[in-house]
Amino acid sequence: xxxxxKTLSSSLGKKLIMAVxxxxxxxxxxxxxxINACIFxxxxxxxxxxxxxFMANNLFIRVTEVGLMAGFIIHIVDGLMLxxxxxxxxxxxxxVVKGEANSTWxxxxxxxxxxxxxxxxxxxxxxFWVVSRFTDVITSGEKTLFQEMTEVFANPIPVVIYVLGxxxxxxxxxxGFQSAFQTMGWNHPKYTPFIKSVGAGxxxxxxxxxxxxxxxxxxxxxx
Amino acid sequence: xxxxLKVWRQKNANSEGKFQQYxxxxxxxxxSFLEMFDVLNERLINEGESPVAFDHDCRxxxxxxxxxxxxxxxxxxxxxxxxxxLHMRSxxxxxxxxxxxxxxxxxxxxxxxxxxxxxxxxxIAAGGYVSVNTGNAxxxxxxxxxxxNADDAFMAAACIGCGACVAxxxxxxxxxxTSAKISQLALLPQGQAERxxxxxxxxxxxxxxxxxxxxxTGACEAECPKGISLENIARMNREYYGAVLSxx
Ligand code: HEM
Ligand code: SF4
Ligand code: FES
Numbered sequence: 001x002x003x004x005x006k007t008l009s010s011s012l013g014k015k016l017i018m019a020v021x022x023x024x025x026x027x028x029x030x031x032x033x034x035i036n037a038c039i040f041x042x043x044x045x046x047x048x049x050x051x052x053x054f055m056a057n058n059l060f061i062r063v064t065e066v067g068l069m070a071g072f073i074i075h076i077v078d079g080l081m082l083x084x085x086x087x088x089x090x091x092x093x094x095x096v097v098k099g100e101a102n103s104t105w106x107x108x109x110x111x112x113x114x115x116x117x118x119x120x121x122x123x124x125x126x127x128f129w130v131v132s133r134f135t136d137v138i139t140s141g142e143k144t145l146f147q148e149m150t151e152v153f154a155n156p157i158p159v160v161i162y163v164l165g166x167x168x169x170x171x172x173x174x175x176g177f178q179s180a181f182q183t184m185g186w187n188h189p190k191y192t193p194f195i196k197s198v199g200a201g202x203x204x205x206x207x208x209x210x211x212x213x214x215x216x217x218x219x220x221x222x223x
Numbered sequence: 224x225x226x227x228l229k230v231w232r233q234k235n236a237n238s239e240g241k242f243q244q245y246x247x248x249x250x251x252x253x254x255s256f257l258e259m260f261d262v263l264n265e266r267l268i269n270e271g272e273s274p275v276a277f278d279h280d281c282r283x284x285x286x287x288x289x290x291x292x293x294x295x296x297x298x299x300x301x302x303x304x305x306x307x308x309l310h311m312r313s314x315x316x317x318x319x320x321x322x323x324x325x326x327x328x329x330x331x332x333x334x335x336x337x338x339x340x341x342x343x344x345x346x347i348a349a350g351g352y353v354s355v356n357t358g359n360a361x362x363x364x365x366x367x368x369x370x371x372n373a374d375d376a377f378m379a380a381a382c383i384g385c386g387a388c389v390a391x392x393x394x395x396x397x398x399x400x401t402s403a404k405i406s407q408l409a410l411l412p413q414g415q416a417e418r419x420x421x422x423x424x425x426x427x428x429x430x431x432x433x434x435x436x437x438x439x440t441g442a443c444e445a446e447c448p449k450g451i452s453l454e455n456i457a458r459m460n461r462e463y464y465g466a467v468l469s470x471x
């Protein structure tokens with residue numbers, strides 16, 4: 001085995017992969033949230049459609065998108081593998097576990113929260129990514145992406161699913177954001193409190209903005 | 224005090240274990256948790272039953288032998304103490320207390336509450352040492368050590384190798400222990416000679432032994448009787464990444 005594969009398949013290496021891919025997904029979320037928040041301008045989706053079109057046609061963005069896909073897949077596969085192998089490290093379970101005495105429930109539930117995110121992701125990609133990339137609904141000019149959004153969110157079921165997805169994301173990040181820095185070895189009395197505050201702020205604010213979109217559309221605040 | 228104990232009984236590593244209920248009476252609240260077990264064991268011996276096997280040695284919180292998982296927490300409900308330092312006044316008469324062994328694939332059960340922690344010894348043997356030349360000890364002042372490093376190394380060296388970190392961790396990860404052992408040497412001039420190989424070898428051994436990967440829940444730090452800090456795990460990560468990048 002080369003030293004690279006040996007390192008990346010060690011427990012610390014697998015963790016490093018989680019942290020690096022996790023942080024790239026966080027960077028992606030920031031861009032994604034910024035663009036989608038254009039709908040709050042309430043200009044009939046004009047700015048949002050333009051931004052979406054720019055993203056769809058820009059070469060740099062399209063290349064980055066391939067990296068993003070790889071990042072998602074690696075994060076998910078590595079995460080599920082770690083989850084499985086970690087569970088196997090305690091073949092006989094405790095009869096009594098007082099988890100709340102030593103850690104937060106969401107830090108102990110990263111695999112579960114991640115799996116909920118995965119389910120959400122499949123539904124979400126089906127709603128918008130598949131429609132915009134693999135059908136000609138948007139390209140033919142039949143509908144804009146904004147119209148597609150308003151149609152999806154006229155129905156309460158997707159709205160509830162999206163809000164639940166955002167809650168899972170919030171808790172996943174509430175632990176994951178600062179955890180990624182610890183994994184990368186970045187723990188310092190000067191910076192760690194700052195990272196933790198920024199992480200908590202990000203984990204609450206970004207999912208909140210995302211969740212506001214389907215709600216606002218359902219209630220007709222944005223049309 | 225009168226207490227009801229649910230104790231894990233298991234003959235050996237290969238047999239099936241189960242909980243056995245024992246009612247113990249007349250326990251003084253000044254007794255330690257282990258002394259309460261001594262009372263129980265004396266009775267079991269008198270009744271011709273086999274006593275509950277458990278590890279212990281110093282009974283003053285320094286050897287790291289005692290290891291009971293009490294009511295869902297390693298070393299019981301109190302912070303910063305080992306099982307031998309846990310006193311019965313932390314419980315109420317009439318309580319039911321569930322006592323389990325450390326549970327981890329890497330810590331096979333020897334008997335009842337005693338587990339085999341030699342995986343820790345093998346992690347240390349893989350690199351947790353320094354080369355010391357023979358001859359007279361040199362003057363301490365000839366080795367300048369920054370105060371911060373000395374303090375951090377000292378705090379890491381407080382680890383008594385009890386394994387509560389593994390027992391508390393949902394992944395049965397030994398990273399708090401291993402990182403403490405790597406840190407105490409990496410921070411001192413005496414530890415520099417083996418610094419690179421130490422991080423690589425100890426982490427590799429930790430994986431071979433079958434401990435899980437850290438999820439940074441912090442359960443280990445919260446349950447560690449010696450308050451070993453998560454900063455050590457971050458330091459181990461840095462030491463390891465640095466080592467694999469620079470070693471030849
Ligand atoms: C937008 C989506 C996502 C983002 C931004 C994200 C971000 C993160 C971050 C920052 C971490 C912390 C890494 C560390 O502790 O070093 C993490 C951990 C984790 N993620 Fe995700 N994640 C996302 C989606 C998913 C999905 C879909 C899964 C699917 C199963 C998943 C599973 C996990 C697991 C199991 C961990 C814990 C790994 C460990 O600490 O050992 N995540 N995630
Ligand atoms: S780090 Fe703490 S809990 Fe783990 S072995 Fe050392 S003293 Fe025990
Ligand atoms: S018996 Fe030595 S630490 Fe408890």
